[in-house]
Amino acid sequence: MTPREPITLPFKLPRFPWGGALGGIVALLAIILLFTSWFTVAPEEVGIVLRLGRYVRQVDPGLNTKWPYPIERVLKVPVQRQLKEEFGFRTQKAAVSTRYAEGGFTRESLMLTGDLNVAIVEWTAQFRVRDPYKYLFKVREVRETFRDLNEAVMREVIGDRGVNEVLTIGRQEIAAAAEKRLQELCDQYEMGVKVEQVVLQDVNPPDAVKASFNEVNQSQQEREKMINEARAEYNKIIPKARGEAEQAIQQAEGYRTERINRARGDAELFRAVHASYLRSPEVTRRRIHLETLNAVLPRLKRKIIVDERLKGLLPLLNLDEAKP
Amino acid sequence: MTAVRAAAAGLLVLFAVIVLSGTVYQVAETEQVVITEFGQPVGQAVTTPGLHLKKPFVQKANYFDKRFLEWDGDPNQVPTRDKRFIYVDCFARWRITDPLLFFQRLRDETGAQSRLDDILDGETRNTVAKHDLIEVVRSTNRPFAGGDEVSEGDRQPEAAVKIEFGRAALDTEVLKAAAARTSDLGIEILDFRFKRISYVEQVQQEVYARMISERKRIAEQYRSEGAGESARINGEKERELKAITSEAFRRSQEIRGKADAEAGDIYAQAYNRDPEFYRFLKTMETYRDTLDDQTLLVLTTDGEFLKYLKASR
Numbered sequence: 001m002t003p004r005e006p007i008t009l010p011f012k013l014p015r016f017p018w019g020g021a022l023g024g025i026v027a028l029l030a031i032i033l034l035f036t037s038w039f040t041v042a043p044e045e046v047g048i049v050l051r052l053g054r055y056v057r058q059v060d061p062g063l064n065t066k067w068p069y070p071i072e073r074v075l076k077v078p079v080q081r082q083l084k085e086e087f088g089f090r091t092q093k094a095a096v097s098t099r100y101a102e103g104g105f106t107r108e109s110l111m112l113t114g115d116l117n118v119a120i121v122e123w124t125a126q127f128r129v130r131d132p133y134k135y136l137f138k139v140r141e142v143r144e145t146f147r148d149l150n151e152a153v154m155r156e157v158i159g160d161r162g163v164n165e166v167l168t169i170g171r172q173e174i175a176a177a178a179e180k181r182l183q184e185l186c187d188q189y190e191m192g193v194k195v196e197q198v199v200l201q202d203v204n205p206p207d208a209v210k211a212s213f214n215e216v217n218q219s220q221q222e223r224e225k226m227i228n229e230a231r232a233e234y235n236k237i238i239p240k241a242r243g244e245a246e247q248a249i250q251q252a253e254g255y256r257t258e259r260i261n262r263a264r265g266d267a268e269l270f271r272a273v274h275a276s277y278l279r280s281p282e283v284t285r286r287r288i289h290l291e292t293l294n295a296v297l298p299r300l301k302r303k304i305i306v307d308e309r310l311k312g313l314l315p316l317l318n319l320d321e322a323k324p
Numbered sequence: 325m326t327a328v329r330a331a332a333a334g335l336l337v338l339f340a341v342i343v344l345s346g347t348v349y350q351v352a353e354t355e356q357v358v359i360t361e362f363g364q365p366v367g368q369a370v371t372t373p374g375l376h377l378k379k380p381f382v383q384k385a386n387y388f389d390k391r392f393l394e395w396d397g398d399p400n401q402v403p404t405r406d407k408r409f410i411y412v413d414c415f416a417r418w419r420i421t422d423p424l425l426f427f428q429r430l431r432d433e434t435g436a437q438s439r440l441d442d443i444l445d446g447e448t449r450n451t452v453a454k455h456d457l458i459e460v461v462r463s464t465n466r467p468f469a470g471g472d473e474v475s476e477g478d479r480q481p482e483a484a485v486k487i488e489f490g491r492a493a494l495d496t497e498v499l500k501a502a503a504a505r506t507s508d509l510g511i512e513i514l515d516f517r518f519k520r521i522s523y524v525e526q527v528q529q530e531v532y533a534r535m536i537s538e539r540k541r542i543a544e545q546y547r548s549e550g551a552g553e554s555a556r557i558n559g560e561k562e563r564e565l566k567a568i569t570s571e572a573f574r575r576s577q578e579i580r581g582k583a584d585a586e587a588g589d590i591y592a593q594a595y596n597r598d599p600e601f602y603r604f605l606k607t608m609e610t611y612r613d614t615l616d617d618q619t620l621l622v623l624t625t626d627g628e629f630l631k632y633l634k635a636s637r
Contacts, residue, residue: 223547
């Protein structure tokens with residue numbers, strides 16, 4: 001080793017082992033420097049460049065350069081990726097048929113409703129990193145904080161609603177309210193997070209009371225059924241009765257027409273007969289009388305003709321004989 | 325003696341590196357530093373990120389986090405003012421606002437956490453014990469939507485209870501009380517929130533029992549509503565049926581009556597021309613209709629008809 005010319009030594013490598021070692025170190029350093037002065041940022045990420053620990057710039061996806069390792073470091077934040085937290089359940093393996101971890105998360109999902117009942121609410125919150133600077137440097141344990149806020153917000157929202165509202169019609173509104181409140185708090189905490197969506201999953205009464213909730217649903221069905229049956233019976237009877245009523249009235253109208261027509265006919269007949277009678281009263285009268293007798297008498301099986309002077313006829317007759 | 329020289333040079337370089345590393349220190353974006361000299365803080369805290377200088381060996385850099393830090397309380401069993409036992413699980417966010425003071429009073433984060441445990445657990449307990457359970461649960465007095473079509477107000481006092489403060493006000497109450505006790509520790513509590521509130525096991529069972537009986541009551545009410553409505557429809561049906569049939573009867577009778585009257589008028593008008601002739605004619609007709617083969621007719625010869633039987637004149 002010649003201390004006066006340390007820089008030129010690497011060229012005489014085989015003859016100077018010390019210098020060779022130094023040269024090797026220099027070459028190694030050069031390689032490290034080279035490899036730590038460029039980096040790629042994936043399409044869904046941004047890179048945050050820190051120079052000696054201090055934030056200096058934010059870089060877009062693609063190939064980027066920086067000062068080599070000890071001077072500048074880069075942190076990558078997936079700003080485009082949608083992140084998700086689950087509450088009350090855990091997806092074990094997301095697939096076409098997703099598997100969920102078995103139970104044990106009721107401490108997360110069990111909450112009091114505004115009427116001091118208990119409901120089990122499971123939900124997911126989807127979010128994105130909106131401000132990588134805040135996300136990295138403002139809050140420690142962002143995920144944990146986000147989870148805590150979620151639990152607090154959901155309980156705040158559920159706590160202001162009745163158990164029926166929570167279990168039935170309130171779902172959309174609850175999710176919307178929670179989303180809004182959650183964003184407010186995330187902003188207040190300067191987490192740099194944008195809440196994309198809060199989705200209520202299963203909302204159930206606790207297992208112990210589930211049966212009685214089902215009973216309510218069932219009784220609601222029963223009520224509808226009873227009412228429908230009564231309506232069906234009503235619909236079966238009433239229109240028929242209306243038809244029958246109409247029938248009776250029509251029959252009466254028919255009777256009326258018939259009755260009047262008959263009366264008119266009879267009247268006409270009488271008028272005609274009477275007119276002829278008036279033309280020759282004596283003969284017509286006798287003719288009618290005799291015609292009647294002529295029609296009636298042949299029908300009678302038994303006829304008794306008695307002289308006008310005969311008295312006490314009845315004892316001689318056995319009236320019952322006439323009967324068959 | 326090149327070896328000795330080299331060794332000396334190497335030692336020099338090593339010494340320089342050690343001195344340099346003792347002099348220069350890096351403060352990250354998330355950190356702040358308090359410099360101490362033999363354990364005693366010197367100067368102001370360093371809060372700007374980047375490289376900074378200090379005296380080597382004698383001064384030491386103490387790093388503290390600059391971010392919002394978490395505090396998560398253990399679930400505490402606390403009675404409320406209305407004597408309900410509940411588990412309260414809270415969390416808070418805090419940060420080190422005065423690292424110097426923080427260093428002097430609490431030394432490090434572990435110290436701070438245990439101090440926060442004392443303060444926040446105590447204040448939580450105080451606040452919860454001062455209020456009814458409903459105040460911790462509800463935030464506003466908004467009416468519940470979508471209840472059963474069952475009036476529950478009278479039977480279930482909880483639902484009708486109006487809150488005075490609400491959850492947010494209680495959060496703030498704890499926060500204020502705790503802030504008063506942490507102001508001289510170099511830390512600031514930014515936010516305090518109740519996270520989980522749940523009944524203790526025994527109370528939980530009672531609540532379940534109440535929920536079950538309440539559901540049963542509602543179910544019964546639905547059933548009875550169904551039966552009532554069904555009966556009402558039945559009654560309506562009967563009434564309408566009667567109305568329809570009787571109305572039909574009334575109208576048909578009316579029509580028939582009018583028809584009879586009208587026919588009577590027609591007959592009368594015709595027969596009034598000659599009532600005597602009508603009587604004769606009708607009598608003749610009646611003979612035709614009433615006399616049949618079962619009739620026994622006894623005739624005498626002095627009548628109009630048979631008088632010719634005895635004499636031709």
